[in-house]
Amino acid sequence: MRPSLNATWFVALALVSLTLAAQSVREREMAQCLAGEIVTWGDGRDRPANKVPLVFVYDHSGAPDWFSEEQVLAAVQRSALAWSACGVPNAVQRFKPESVVPDGAVRVQWSEKNSGGNFAQADLGRGLLAMSPAMFRLLNTRNPAHDARETLQMVISHEMGHHFGLMAHSRRCVDVTSYYDNGKGERCFTRDGILPRPGFEYRATLPTACDIARCIQANSAER
Ligand SMILES: [Zn+2]
Structure with missing residues (x-):
């Protein structure tokens, strides 16, 4: 074996151990x-998801100003893609007033009423994943330094989990x-x-x- 290869291996192994140690x-x-x-x-x-494929339709109306439609839609897509690892086919669409929401689709919306005083709430019977504009406003007021996108991503993933059958x-x-x-x-x-x-x-x-x-x-x- 050439010494240079040994050296490469050594560096590679050292890097792997460093990475593992750095992992919290x-x-x-x-x-x-x-x-x-x-x-x-x-x-x-x-229990199994209500409907396969699961279709999530994102409606941006009523969202807090600091979240753009693209941002929230991307977060919904990221969560759906991550949940795909469980083998349940799914799709994410943007809500358009002129188009028909597919039968059995889950509406991802901003609604105080449907989020029931939480950051977000899943309603499997009505096919809803509702987020609370007021709770995100409160988060922003109390802790402006906090990255609200993380909370947004977490709550979307959490509520989506209920739609994937994790009750x-x-x-x-x-x-x-x-x-x-x-x-x-x-x-x-x-x-x-x-x-x-x-x-x-x-x-x-x-x-x-x-x-x-x-x-x-x-x-x-x-x-
Ligand atoms: Zn929950």
Whole structure:
């Protein structure tokens, strides 16, 4: 073997170890789902998606000024693409007043009423994924330095997860479908046992390896 190749290998290996060391617990949790890590709060029963392919139609009316239509549409597309890893075909469209929304499509909209006082809410019966302009306004007022696009991406991925059939909320803090606590004093879990700092969003912005694994399970069940 030529010495130069040895040197190349050495550098490559050193880089790999450095990269691994630099990866935080949170990043590793996002990338990999270990045995026994799929745990939910038991607040719902996973099942296959309502309609396949799942079609999401984004309507920008009523959105906060600082989100452009392209920005939100791109976020919806990113979440849908990430959830595609679970094998449920889907598509994202832009809402056009003159066109007909496909039967069974999920309307992604801005609506105070339909978001029920949350950042966003999924209504599977009515085929809605509603986001709250007021909650995003509040976020912007309270913490202008915070990147609202991250919250936007997280809430879209979370609510989309319900449309993909994940009805229960995850107990694993990092999952996009997680709830940090169950309202009864029990907390979500992390691999190193350190709980998310208050005010810091520990949840991933896109579905994690465990979210996808659970989605595969949910959609392989009898329809
Ligand atoms: Zn939820």
